[in-house]
Amino acid sequence: MSRPPTIKDVAERADCGIATVSRVLNGRGSASAQTRQKVFAAAAELGFEFSPLGRSLQSNSTRTIGCIVPSLANPVFAEVVQAAQTEMLRQDYQLILACSDYDEGLETKAIRTLLSKQVDGLIVTVSDAQSSAGLDLIRARSIPCCLIYNRPGNGLPSWTVDNVGAAWAVARAFAKHGHVHTGFLALRFKRSDRSRERYEGYVAACTSLGMSRPSLLEIEEQEGNLLELLGGLLAENQNLTGIFASNDYLALAAMKTARGLGKTVPGDLSIVGFDGISTGLMVEPNLATVITNPQAIGRGAASTVLAQLTGAAAPEQPDPAETFSFRSGGSLASPGPDRPDDGEAVTPPSSYQQPRSR
């Protein structure tokens, strides 16, 4: 099979000029019924398709959107990316993916690379939206861009979760169950402004609600020995009756670790996660957590960028209160002797929430 036919081949076969082919096939300008016929026939016979390359060079647009997330190993980002990709495809845009591995340097490098690749827009999560060199590059080129999971700002829109509101919901849940001394468990705290936002919101909420200031249980890096590190942390913080983990995976790990230390969950230690990944429902007891909707975020961010490109109206973002809902679960109960949770949701489920599928 030789190389794909070009507009020239079609013109030759239809016995007309290339401009005519372009016009006919693009439905622009005029052409006699007969010419149209011939051109369509020729194109069909040759199996002709426009080369996006020639077009891009000409139009200076690639119908391509760059997407940068820290890691697909985090199912939340995996879902976001997939949803974004699906939405772009609907509008005939392609998604170029890059992972920053939670590294600010790689982040900036990836942005630079994608920009030089002439992407028409970007969807990005950075570790710190306020101080990101990469975002500066984007703004300098004034290319459509939408953040995800970052705080909006500096002129860039963002689809995210109301971290502070969610942290308050968690604090209220702990308070309601009579917890006083709780901790906030985070991985790579320094590299994630969303994690910090959750923490700060949580601190504010706890103190406001009359609980003691939550301890910060921080895990720096690698996780080969995540369980060991966690074991150390939990052992050092025996006074805590509850832990709010900055994501579900950590929460599950904490449950596991607590068990390993001979503690019962929720009897000796209550645990609440964040994200609402479906595995949280597979464990015993069920994981209490903050449910978010990565699909809506991915779809929304994609629409936002595409809207800027096409001049369409930007999609409306949901009310912050609708960006999450609290799910109670067996992992949260009153401290002391085991007592099952009453199952009452603190935040009512909203229509924004949708069943997860895989």
Place this chain on the structure above:
Amino acid sequence: MSRPPTIKDVAERADCGIATVSRVLNGRGSASAQTRQKVFAAAAELGFEFSPLGRSLQSNSTRTIGCIVPSLANPVFAEVVQAAQTEMLRQDYQLILACSDYDEGLETKAIRTLLSKQVDGLIVTVSDAQSSAGLDLIRARSIPCCLIYNRPGNGLPSWTVDNVGAAWAVARAFAKHGHVHTGFLALRFKRSDRSRERYEGYVAACTSLGMSRPSLLEIEEQEGNLLELLGGLLAENQNLTGIFASNDYLALAAMKTARGLGKTVPGDLSIVGFDGISTGLMVEPNLATVITNPQAIGRGAASTVLAQLTGAAAPEQPDPAETFSFRSGGSLASPGPDRPDDGEAVTPPSSYQQPRSR
């Protein structure tokens, strides 16, 4: 900020021809030291970068690889994609992602789209490599392509897991523990040749090992009510003492469901998964499973495609026996009264296996 400078701008500023700029900046051909100096200076001052578009049009290559997987919601694919992306980036290639959602039609459509986008190569998982229309398109254009998780064949290489070997390992583990009546649990069985391969291998192994022919517990589709569907299946198959699930997520769901039916795991029902996702270690009891290495597969597939592009030697694939290892766990024990597993691995861990990170 105006549009990025072109080679012409540089030539003007360096007071020379555009060809000279091209030569100097690309390090091809010769140029006097002085000219070189001027060109470099001009390029630097202008912040010039080659436009990949012009280059592509010229060279007929986009430095872009398409990647199609069923879904990123499956952490195995998420890891594969990320690993592939990382490897491509190392060689300055971009990764365009598309998800087929386990739909053969979308699969073909995605392949068609990416081909028309002029990707230089493809990394693909199809639902059935033997009968895929999309793969035919790829072969027709003779574009470098590497399958993942599919059986190699029809001239296309594939990085995958030795599904049959792994199924045998699982069967041997069940046999060793004295199980006779077991079942194979699969989701979307019809749409996944890898799932079928695991099943067929498992059937062969069980019968060879003197166990009864395993039942096929099949779940068609959606999972909104996955747990309910599973409940039904398990209830209908009370005679089984063991279940081999075609992936870990299903395995975890089965554990949950079994508990819901008042069964103990592994006392009343032993469960073995497939994939080795890290969450399997967070549950109680630990999930016995087949550990695979998606990262190696993603990296390998990427290298394989890139090698074809650059003419480098294709990376060597690991011995099939090294593509997986069996991990024993608390979810597998002898049927009857609870008896803890002895923890002995059936397949020795190999250097091919690496710690998962997220």
Place this chain on the structure above:
DNA sequence: GTGAAAGCGCTAACAA
């Protein structure tokens, strides 16, 4: 209604 021609940014062949 239609085609010739310029030009998008680049590389490579060919002259000079």
Place this chain on the structure above:
DNA sequence: TTGTTAGCGCTTTCAC
């Protein structure tokens, strides 16, 4: 050593 030129596939004036 260097510049000129001809495309790569396409869109878009602008004459005809």
